[in-house]
Amino acid sequence: MHLGNQSQTASTHIMQALREYKLGNKSRYWPFIKSWPKPGEVVAGCCMDDKYDAMWKAPYWEAHHQGWRERLVSLWHDSTQHLGATVKEALGKDVEVTLEDVKYAAAITLTRFLSLPGSRGAMIMAPIFDLANHDRHCANTLEDFTADFLYLIAGRDYEPGEEICYSYGDLRDDVAVSGYGFLPALEDPPRLAYVDHWQFEGLRDWHGIDTEDDFDGTPEELQAEMRRLEGIRADILSMPDLVPKPEGDDYVWNMMKELEARRIAAIDYEVTRLKELLAGDEHEEL
Numbered sequence: 001m002h003l004g005n006q007s008q009t010a011s012t013h014i015m016q017a018l019r020e021y022k023l024g025n026k027s028r029y030w031p032f033i034k035s036w037p038k039p040g041e042v043v044a045g046c047c048m049d050d051k052y053d054a055m056w057k058a059p060y061w062e063a064h065h066q067g068w069r070e071r072l073v074s075l076w077h078d079s080t081q082h083l084g085a086t087v088k089e090a091l092g093k094d095v096e097v098t099l100e101d102v103k104y105a106a107a108i109t110l111t112r113f114l115s116l117p118g119s120r121g122a123m124i125m126a127p128i129f130d131l132a133n134h135d136r137h138c139a140n141t142l143e144d145f146t147a148d149f150l151y152l153i154a155g156r157d158y159e160p161g162e163e164i165c166y167s168y169g170d171l172r173d174d175v176a177v178s179g180y181g182f183l184p185a186l187e188d189p190p191r192l193a194y195v196d197h198w199q200f201e202g203l204r205d206w207h208g209i210d211t212e213d214d215f216d217g218t219p220e221e222l223q224a225e226m227r228r229l230e231g232i233r234a235d236i237l238s239m240p241d242l243v244p245k246p247e248g249d250d251y252v253w254n255m256m257k258e259l260e261a262r263r264i265a266a267i268d269y270e271v272t273r274l275k276e277l278l279a280g281d282e283h284e285e286l
């Protein structure tokens with residue numbers, strides 16, 4: 001399913017998916033649409049319930065999610081402020097569209113889209129390929145797209161029945177939770193969350209952090225970085241848990257708590273690493 005081009009706004013891509021979804025079995029993509037998770041089964045940052053906002057304990061993510069909610073509501077109200085097609089333009093004025101429909105189309109699009117390599121920014125959703133779960137270390141790659149085929153090239157030999165992965169990119173835990181609604185496999189050593197990383201300020205590009213680029217510097221800079229991280233740690237721990245544990249099993253609540261624990265563990269690991277660097281520097285000076 002063609003969604004448009006990377007240069008267009010996300011609302012254009014969402015409208016494309018919404019139009020086909022609302023066409024139902026009249027859509028030529030119906031067999032594909034039927035394979036999507038159903039409404040209520042998709043967790044994506046753009047549509048996460050606002051009751052979880054306080055669990056981010058990071059102003060950047062809270063604002064990001066509030067922004068998405070406002071964008072989807074304005075899209076639903078047929079606003080043209082996002083310079084994409086409005087709901088009525090894309091679907092016709094007689095099709096009844098609920099806010100839940102818009103959220104569903106957004107969640108599906110944002111968790112399943114693919115920017116094609118070698119295709120000048122074309123964006124698609126591809127049946128079967130879109131069943132591949134994320135593994136950052138996955139060796140499978142996409143070959144340049146031709147008009148008719150999408151080739152996923154195996155990076156190793158597979159046995160029948162083995163799960164086939166694809167790397168969605170260098171997703172840090174908070175980016176994966178926000179964008180795709182899941183926590184990736186636990187990393188060893190732990191990696192700082194995107195918002196806690198020393199390169200975060202001013203970067204504002206999810207894929208822009210160089211994972212191999214560990215912090216280093218003069219003893220003063222190492223100390224300043226330790227203080228920065230310890231400040232974030234103290235902030236996280238001092239923020240009250242405003243969202244009580246719900247009755248029963250709550251996937252999002254559990255994920256958000258686990259994300260918080262992972263952020264703390266990664267900060268602790270990094271502070272220890274910096275202390276060791278500092279101790280090494282002092283030892284050299286003696």
Ligand SMILES: C[S@@+](CC[C@H](N)C(=O)[O-])C[C@H]1O[C@@H](n2cnc3c(N)ncnc32)[C@H](O)[C@@H]1O
Nearest residue numbers: 037111112130131132133134135180181182184
């Ligand atoms: C493109 S789909 C992948 C197929 C997915 N299992 C499905 O059929 O809905 C992306 C969604 O799959 C889930 N997902 C992908 N990778 C995952 C992983 N490593 N662990 C848990 N869930 C994952 C997330 O819900 C994500 O939004």
